[in-house]
Amino acid sequence: MATAIEVSAWFFASSLLLVSASAVDSKNNPADELVAVLNSNRTAHKSSALFDNPGLGCLALEYIKAYQGQCGEVESKKPPESLFADTFAPTCGVQAPTLSQITGRLLGCQGKYMPSSQAFSDMLIHDSKSLEILYDKNHTQVGAAVSGTDGGAPYFWCILFSNGKPNSTFLFEGGVAKTVRPGCFSGNDDDCSSAYRFQHGLWGLVAGILMILFYSFGL
Numbered sequence: 001m002a003t004a005i006e007v008s009a010w011f012f013a014s015s016l017l018l019v020s021a022s023a024v025d026s027k028n029n030p031a032d033e034l035v036a037v038l039n040s041n042r043t044a045h046k047s048s049a050l051f052d053n054p055g056l057g058c059l060a061l062e063y064i065k066a067y068q069g070q071c072g073e074v075e076s077k078k079p080p081e082s083l084f085a086d087t088f089a090p091t092c093g094v095q096a097p098t099l100s101q102i103t104g105r106l107l108g109c110q111g112k113y114m115p116s117s118q119a120f121s122d123m124l125i126h127d128s129k130s131l132e133i134l135y136d137k138n139h140t141q142v143g144a145a146v147s148g149t150d151g152g153a154p155y156f157w158c159i160l161f162s163n164g165k166p167n168s169t170f171l172f173e174g175g176v177a178k179t180v181r182p183g184c185f186s187g188n189d190d191d192c193s194s195a196y197r198f199q200h201g202l203w204g205l206v207a208g209i210l211m212i213l214f215y216s217f218g219l
Contacts, residue, residue, distance in 0.1 A: 034146065035052045058093075063107075093172050098171040100170065110155060119157045124159065
């Protein structure tokens with residue numbers, strides 16, 4: 001018969017399993033959180049909130065991939081403008097004729113993952129130029145993306161702004177976004193691949209704890 005300590009240990013592991021299952025949502029999208037933080041900062045500054053355009057968000061994810069994991073090139077290089085129509089739009093399934101002007105970008109990269117709110121304040125908004133981009137009155141819509149390289153470090157956070165008309169620019173062919181991996185982009189209901197991997201990591205951790213308890217206590 002199990003002792004009180006063994007029962008307590010088993011109860012703790014079972015509780016951890018339940019908490020882990022409820023705390024991690026595979027549809028939790030850090031790119032959506034990034035847009036929410038951005039709009040909160042704009043409205044607090046008496047600037048208008050921006051429309052979250054999923055087509056522009058997908059382009060932001062492709063914009064990240066153009067760096068091919070080269071963190072050091074974030075400040076010094078930008079992908080050619082021609083890539084938006086030639087590569088980014090076709091990959092995302094965005095209709096090229098509906099592309100609109102990109103009026104600004106905020107881009108950051110580092111080796112360690114951090115929550116969107118922290119990435120926004122610690123990395124994306126870091127000088128007077130980034131503040132100017134954030135509060136620019138010419139922006140009407142925004143798209144954000146968060147991604148690692150091949151699902152891991154380094155991690156990129158990207159926000160693209162546009163002055164196009166919401167609901168008539170950056171439109172998907174057939175009204176549906178293509179599945180683009182790895183990473184997440186804002187304004188869509190697709191599962192976030194990084195959250196999915198994190199969820200499986202937690203389940204593996206909990207399963208390992210349960211197995212250790214089983215063999216240690218003979219439960």
